[in-house]
Amino acid sequence: MSDEKKTVTNLPAAAPAGEVLSTMREDGSRRWLRPKVSPGRFFKKRAVVAWILMAMFTITPFIKLGGKPLFLFELSTRRFIVFGTTFHADETLPLAFLMLTTFVGIFLLTALLGRVWCGWACPQTVYMEFLYRPIERFFEGKHYKSPTRHEMPRWKLVAKYVVFLLISLHLANTFLSWFVGVDKVFLWTQQSPLEHPQSFILVMATTAMIMWDFAFWREQMCTLACPYGRFQSVLLDKGSLIVGYDVDRGEPRGSKKRLASQGVEAGDCVDCKLCVTTCPTGIDIRQGLQLECIACTQCIDACDEVMDKVGTPRGLIRYTTQNTLQGTETKRIRPRVVIYPILLAIFLGGLITVLAKRTDATLDILRVRGQTPYVTLDSGEISNQVHVRITNRTDQTQTYDLRIVGDGRLDIPQFPIKVESESSAEANINVILPSGHFSQGRAPVELELFTGNDTFDSAEKTVLGPLFSGL
Numbered sequence: 291m292s293d294e295k296k297t298v299t300n301l302p303a304a305a306p307a308g309e310v311l312s313t314m315r316e317d318g319s320r321r322w323l324r325p326k327v328s329p330g331r332f333f334k335k336r337a338v339v340a341w342i343l344m345a346m347f348t349i350t351p352f353i354k355l356g357g358k359p360l361f362l363f364e365l366s367t368r369r370f371i372v373f374g375t376t377f378h379a380d381e382t383l384p385l386a387f388l389m390l391t392t393f394v395g396i397f398l399l400t401a402l403l404g405r406v407w408c409g410w411a412c413p414q415t416v417y418m419e420f421l422y423r424p425i426e427r428f429f430e431g432k433h434y435k436s437p438t439r440h441e442m443p444r445w446k447l448v449a450k451y452v453v454f455l456l457i458s459l460h461l462a463n464t465f466l467s468w469f470v471g472v473d474k475v476f477l478w479t480q481q482s483p484l485e486h487p488q489s490f491i492l493v494m495a496t497t498a499m500i501m502w503d504f505a506f507w508r509e510q511m512c513t514l515a516c517p518y519g520r521f522q523s524v525l526l527d528k529g530s531l532i533v534g535y536d537v538d539r540g541e542p543r544g545s546k547k548r549l550a551s552q553g554v555e556a557g558d559c560v561d562c563k564l565c566v567t568t569c570p571t572g573i574d575i576r577q578g579l580q581l582e583c584i585a586c587t588q589c590i591d592a593c594d595e596v597m598d599k600v601g602t603p604r605g606l607i608r609y610t611t612q613n614t615l616q617g618t619e620t621k622r623i624r625p626r627v628v629i630y631p632i633l634l635a636i637f638l639g640g641l642i643t644v645l646a647k648r649t650d651a652t653l654d655i656l657r658v659r660g661q662t663p664y665v666t667l668d669s670g671e672i673s674n675q676v677h678v679r680i681t682n683r684t685d686q687t688q689t690y691d692l693r694i695v696g697d698g699r700l701d702i703p704q705f706p707i708k709v710e711s712e713s714s715a716e717a718n719i720n721v722i723l724p725s726g727h728f729s730q731g732r733a734p735v736e737l738e739l740f741t742g743n744d745t746f747d748s749a750e751k752t753v754l755g756p757l758f759s760g761l
């Protein structure tokens with residue numbers, strides 16, 4: 291490895307020659323970023339938000355509502371608990387409405403507030419900037435930005451990575467508890483890995499991925515890999531909130547004295563480059579809006595401090611819109627801020643309606659493959675075999691029965707049937723109808739699922755019979 295590669299350099303000036311990306315040089319080597327913290331007003335607010343979010347992420351898996359976890363995304367059983375309500379993967383309608391509502395909500399939030407999610411709430415930013423980097427600065431101290439960082443005591447580097455590893459292990463267990471539940475994770479931690487090798491491998495693999503992300507991959511997750519970041523160009527418009535540099539006010543940049551000696555009236559930017567050295571994605575906001583900008587506001591805090599020192603008003607870099615920076619008015623009513631809320635209202639309305647109509651048990655009639663379509667009984671009645679699935683969405687085992695609506699009868703020896711909590715049971719039943727019910731070989735039939743006086747669900751099916759009655 292060359293000396294240059296071993297050396298961790300200070301952040302260079304904006305867009306230095308020889309770099310193709312903010313994190314990569316022309317020769318393909320990584321440009322490691324060691325952003326300077328700018329502890330201004332936005333940073334302090336972001337720190338409060340970050341610590342609240344980290345606490346929520348850790349505590350939420352422990353919270354129960356009515357005996358169930360508040361949230362659980364149990365992929366193995368295809369069961370999702372949201373605010374204590376259980377959804378199964380076969381509940382396509384509420385899940386579809388939930389996903390559409392989430393997506394359109396994100397589109398609307400981005401259209402109005404830009405990348406506020408990235409800068410303030412994304413786990414990548416929150417854990418990187420408010421946990422891993424502070425720990426790194428704690429261990430590396432004055433070596434943090436030094437070209438001779440590799441000469442710092444080795445034990446400090448080792449200690450840093452050990453702490454990173456422990457935190458990654460904790461995050462992996464917390465992350466998995468959202469998918470398998472805290473009880474299972476606790477059980478895993480108390481047993482020998484030999485008793486549950488698959489879950490042990492899962493925890494270790496998740497820990498390794500988290501460690502790799504926060505210790506090595508870092509800001510490249512935002513600048514290269516994150517699909518949400520890649521979609522910014524279509525999600526934002528010129529009226530969306532961005533972090534922007536006021537070119538009209540800032541340029542020409544540089545020392546006022548030097549520019550005055552050249553007969554040039556200087557702008558407010560003193561070209562101190564603090565906005566660049568503080569940027570966690572290594573870009574220069576003065577070059578305009580860039581996909582790499584996660585709107586973390588560190589450059590605002592850095593520049594405001596400089597403006598205070600030189601006695602010019604704050605806000606050379608600020609929350610603004612592209613329209614404002616270009617001197618054009620931002621219309622409040624824009625196509626996307628009208629269309630998105632309408633779509634959001636439709637999907638949210640659909641979700642609420644579906645949830646309101648949701649019953650404690652459902653009945654589905656499924657196809658029976660490879661069966662004779664119908665049988666004519668000695669009594670002259672027509673018997674069709676159908677396959678039913680009954681799903682119990684309650685917390686307790688329930689007993690269900692089936693009945694036919696209208697004329698006809700059911701031959702269902704295994705009913706009433708017991709179905710365990712949040713599970714399904716399937717059975718074959720015979721639907722028997724008088725032959726006179728069939729028209730052109732078909733007859734509609736409706737079944738009802740009930741217990742005592744409670745009817746939970748009904749399902750319809752067309753069954754087959756003779757083309758002409760009496761045949």
Ligand code: SF4
Nearest residue numbers: 559560562563565593
């Ligand atoms: S921090 Fe402000 S003054 Fe300094 S280079 Fe950036 S924009 Fe210019």
Ligand code: SF4
Nearest residue numbers: 569583584586587589
């Ligand atoms: S340009 Fe400013 S707001 Fe954007 S990522 Fe860099 S420091 Fe954060």
